[in-house]
Amino acid sequence: MNKIITIIRESAAARFLIPAGIILIVFGIVFFGVSKQNQNFRQTEASVIGAEPEKAAAADPGETPADETYLLRIRYTVDGREYESDLSGMSKHEAGDRITVFYDPDDPSRITQTKSLIIPLIIIAAGIGACAAGIISGIHAVKRYAKMKEQEKEWGTYGK
Numbered sequence: 574m575n576k577i578i579t580i581i582r583e584s585a586a587a588r589f590l591i592p593a594g595i596i597l598i599v600f601g602i603v604f605f606g607v608s609k610q611n612q613n614f615r616q617t618e619a620s621v622i623g624a625e626p627e628k629a630a631a632a633d634p635g636e637t638p639a640d641e642t643y644l645l646r647i648r649y650t651v652d653g654r655e656y657e658s659d660l661s662g663m664s665k666h667e668a669g670d671r672i673t674v675f676y677d678p679d680d681p682s683r684i685t686q687t688k689s690l691i692i693p694l695i696i697i698a699a700g701i702g703a704c705a706a707g708i709i710s711g712i713h714a715v716k717r718y719a720k721m722k723e724q725e726k727e728w729g730t731y732g733k
Contacts, residue, residue: 619674
């Protein structure tokens with residue numbers, strides 16, 4: 574069998590898992606950096622003043638229904654000054670509902686819905702796991718290839 578085709582076939586999982594793991598690690602690090610910057614954000618209550626659907630739920634029969642997401646217009650007060658902002662990708666809320674947001678004390682117009690570091694750490698851990706699985710898969714592919722070559726040698730010398 575062609576050497577290149579054998580290597581490509583045997584290393585398919587490694588060729589997928591290692592780049593996917595690297596992408597997850599990079600994304601997790603960037604997300605961690607953003608979340609780390611938000612750690613000094615302070616909590617406040619905001620009032621929903623409007624909600625518009627962003628993405629309608631899937632209506633086709635046979636499709637898995639997707640959750641509808643909304644763009645919320647919110648109003649909150651910091652140090653006696655009122656701010657308005659938009660939050661996208663949110664679940665349905667009605668005008669007057671209260672939600673928790675976090676604002677930047679240096680620029681209260683900047684807000685976020687969460688300041689958790691757990692999600693970026695999970696993404697980084699998944700990336701490390703994918704890379705490790707890819708490396709292990711690559712090692713197994715090299716071993717399988719070496720075993721095939723050994724068998725070819727045995728077959729070639731058989732009967733001589």
